[in-house]
Structure formats: C-alpha cells, structure tokens
Amino acid sequence: MFRSSPAVRPPGPQPPRLPTGRQRHDSKITVYISSDELFALEQLRLTLRGEHGLPVDRGRLVREAVAAMIADFDAHGEHSTLVRRLSGGGP
Template identity: 65%
Template sequence: MTRRPSLPGADELFRPTGPADGVAPGWVERAGGPARRGTPRQKHTSKITVYVSDEELLALEHARLALRGTHGLTVDRGRMVREAIAVVLADLDEHGEESVLVRRLRHDE
C-alpha cells in the first residue's frame, strides 16, 4: 500500500469554469432582460483594491463565518464582495433614485 496521496488529474485541474450555455459570467437571464449576479469561483481578469476599516473587515469575516456555520455556505471574502456588488447594482438598476446605494450615498454628503 502506497502512502502517496491521490491527486486530481489534469482534466479536473484545467476544466472550464464558465457557463456552458453561452451566457456571460455574472449574468443570468430573467423576464425583461439579464439580472446581475456575482461571478462564481473562477479566474478573474480585472482587479481593484479597496481599503476598508478594521471594523468593516471584521464584520466581513464574521459574515463569512456565519454563512459557513449557519447556512452551510463556504465562500471566500472576494466572492462575498462580488455578490454584494451585484446586489447593490441590481437594486440601482431596478430602483434608480430610490435605490439603497443612492440613498446611502446621499446620506453621506
């Protein structure tokens, strides 16, 4: 009996990560047009840097742990941020002036 671990093959490591149906990543079809969605775990081609406070980072980590512990969802912080962005942008598309983003940004002025 060998003590070497079983490793995944090349087919498993280099599998396509995008949707097979031709819909662009991050979008799903709905009545009236595409709906925003965060992109699933995949290689992303663009990067931004966002600075957050210690409290915001701690809250994000608490949310990640709650998703894992309470809801059984294992996601990284990047995925959570992409989903949050998708939710806020979808709300802006749907509600415009009355969106959460517009109201919160106006409140900060």
C-alpha cells in the same frame, strides 16, 4: 491615460446581473476598509459557513454585494439603496 465613456443603458427592463462566483478573474481592484468592516465581513463569512454550510471567501462576498447593489440600482434608480446611502439618507 485610460478614459471610459459613460455607460449607456438601453431603455426597458434589464436582465438581472449575477455575480461571477468562483472562477478566475482577469481584473483586480484594491479596496481599503476599516478594521471594524473587515471584522464584520469575516464574521459574516464564518456565519455563512457555520450556520448555512456556505464555504464562501471574502472576494465572493464582495462580488455578491456589488451585484446586489447594481441590481437594486438598475431596478430602482434614484430610489435605490445605493443612491439613498450615498446621499446621506441612511440604510
């Protein structure tokens, strides 16, 4: 059984976390989303491609979103968007 120890953050400001971008990744997770969420993700991908010239795939969008949430949490802790949303406080 795999057990991970809690992450310990050193005190002080942390360097920004950047998404990995387009590269071969050695870890994989499966995430189940609703058809509406998948449709919204695909619409976002097409908008980024059509209106902004950014040919990104859905995996890249998810990695960018994860990096943004982690950075927001690192910067704001209990006042982060993630904590607020997970505790039912809305967007």
